[in-house]
Every structure is written in structure tokens, then in C-alpha cells.
Amino acid sequence: MKYLSLRSVLFLSAPFAFVLFALAFTGCVQDVENHEKSGIAISFDDHFIDEWYALRPLFQKYQAKVTFFITCPDSLSKDEISKLKQLEKDGHEIGFHSTNHGKSTELIGAFGPAKYAEMELEPGMKYMAAAGFKPRSYAHPGGNHNDQVDSVLFANGFKMLRDVAVSRRQLFGYQIYALAPRLMNWIYYSFDGEKNVDALLIDTDAGLSNAEMNEAIGKAKNTNTTLMLFGHEPLYKAPENGEYGFSVAFLEKILKEANRQKLKFYTMSELVETK
Numbered sequence: 001m002k003y004l005s006l007r008s009v010l011f012l013s014a015p016f017a018f019v020l021f022a023l024a025f026t027g028c029v030q031d032v033e034n035h036e037k038s039g040i041a042i043s044f045d046d047h048f049i050d051e052w053y054a055l056r057p058l059f060q061k062y063q064a065k066v067t068f069f070i071t072c073p074d075s076l077s078k079d080e081i082s083k084l085k086q087l088e089k090d091g092h093e094i095g096f097h098s099t100n101h102g103k104s105t106e107l108i109g110a111f112g113p114a115k116y117a118e119m120e121l122e123p124g125m126k127y128m129a130a131a132g133f134k135p136r137s138y139a140h141p142g143g144n145h146n147d148q149v150d151s152v153l154f155a156n157g158f159k160m161l162r163d164v165a166v167s168r169r170q171l172f173g174y175q176i177y178a179l180a181p182r183l184m185n186w187i188y189y190s191f192d193g194e195k196n197v198d199a200l201l202i203d204t205d206a207g208l209s210n211a212e213m214n215e216a217i218g219k220a221k222n223t224n225t226t227l228m229l230f231g232h233e234p235l236y237k238a239p240e241n242g243e244y245g246f247s248v249a250f251l252e253k254i255l256k257e258a259n260r261q262k263l264k265f266y267t268m269s270e271l272v273e274t275k
């Protein structure tokens with residue numbers, strides 16, 4: 001990593017210099033000799049069970065293991081259960097993503113922790129249990145949570161909580177910021193037992209390039225960490241009618257590069273269980 005000289009920084013305007021400094025320091029993770037744990041942990045959120053199941057041949061082609069975080073507003077159909085069972089048998093993890101995809105902080109603020117659990121955790125977890133699943137990891141709906149929400153989730157037995165990271169943010173059509181994924185240290189798991197993690201959104205609206213992803217994968221390799229990514233619906237063409245998801249071709253490029261760089265595939269709870 002290149003560092004800015006103090007002299008060059010002094011010539012920059014103060015806010016710009018601050019941003020560059022912040023980037024220089026957040027991007028500073030030491031390269032290491034040992035790569036044995038380096039990996040990639042990909043997860044998928046919501047309820048695209050048929051669409052995810054259709055990705056099985058792709059996962060098999062690259063020996064990829066991933067995590068599916070299920071929003072479960074109703075009991076699962078027989079067909080959904082058998083598809084999720086097969087995915088689990090293949091080595092993927094089935095996690096939980098709330099019952100109704102509500103705003104956790106607002107629900108817990110308005111109704112308190114017990115009622116929040118009763119509304120957002122218990123019904124969906126009951127449907128999952130009835131279908132034979134025992135989710136150990138949880139993805140926050142909309143990346144919305146606070147310490148109180150987290151403590152309810154830990155008390156309900158979840159070992160790993162996954163939040164959302166975005167590399168670009170737009171407001172009213174204007175880009176507020178754009179960060180290269182290799183500079184976002186918080187999307188890399190360093191096997192320190194951390195149970196609150198952030199995964200980078202790979203949906204089409206995140207606007208990530210193949211070059212950025214290859215760099216990000218290279219950083220996981222060089223720092224013996226695991227790159228955490230997530231998306232929603234698998235898409236085979238540009239999204240339409242409010243679809244939100246990732247390009248399957250883009251996912252395949254990620255899987256291919258991860259294989260080329262010999263990264264391990266981790267499910268979300270495997271990260272916290274790997275010492």
C-alpha cells in the first residue's frame with residue numbers, strides 16, 4: 001500500500017486530505033505469509049428459494065458453499081423445504097432473516113424486546129423449526145439494528161449477526177461516496193471471534209466492477225482474511241419492475257476468481273467457529 005507523503009497532504013484542502021488520510025489508514029492491513037484461512041463468505045437474503053436452488057450447478061462447478069438467510073413470513077411449502085434441505089445437504093448454511101422483514105430498531109423502540117422477539121423472531125423460527133432447520137446465524141433486515149436488537153438475537157441463540165455494507169451511496173441521483181472494496185476493512189473477517197459482521201452488497205445497483213472484486217479477493221488472500229459478500233435475487237438480465245438482485249454472470253466471475261486464488265468458501269457460522 002502506498003502512503004501519502006506529509007508534504008503532499010499539506011497541499012491538499014483540509015476535508016479532501018482528511019478523506020485521503022482516512023482511506024490510507026483504513027486500507028492498511030498487513031500482508032502476511034500465511035494464506036491458509038483466506039476465504040470468501042457469500043450470503044443471499046430474503047426468500048428467493050427457487051431462484052437460489054437454480055444456482056446449484058454453478059455452486060457445484062466451483063465447490064462453493066454459501067449461506068441463505070430466509071425471511072419466513074409463513075410456513076414453508078413442501079417444495080421449498082425439500083429445496084432448502086438439498087442445499088443444506090450440499091454444505092450450504094440456512095440462516096434466518098426475520099419473520100416480516102420489519103425495521104428492528106423501530107419495533108423494539110415501540111414495543112420493547114419481548115414483543116419484538118414475539119413479532120419478528122418467534123413465528124418465522126417456528127416455521128423453520130417445523131421444517132427441520134435450526135438457523136445459527138442471522139442477517140439484519142435492511143441492515144437495521146442496534147445493541148438492544150443484537151442482545152435479543154444473541155439471547156435467542158444466534159451465534160453470528162450479519163449487517164450490510166455498501167461501497168457506493170447515492171442520494172437524489174447524486175453519488176455521496178464511493179469506496180473501493182479493498183479499502184473497506186470491515187468486510188474482511190480476521191477470525192478474531194467477532195460475532196457482528198458486515199458483508200458487501202453485490203446487487204447490480206452497487207455498481208461494482210470485476211476489477212474491484214478481483215482486487216478485493218486478492219486482499220483476502222494476501223491478508224489471510226475472508227471477504228464477506230451478499231446479494232438478493234439471481235438475475236440473468238438487467239433488473240426490471242422493482243427487481244433487486246445480482247447478476248449471475250457477475251457472481252460466476254467472483255466464484256471463478258476465488259477458485260483461481262484458492263480461497264476457501266465459508267458459511268457465516270463457520271467464520272465464527274473457525275479459530
Ligand SMILES: [Zn+2]
Binds near residue numbers: 045097141142
Ligand atoms: Zn432482506
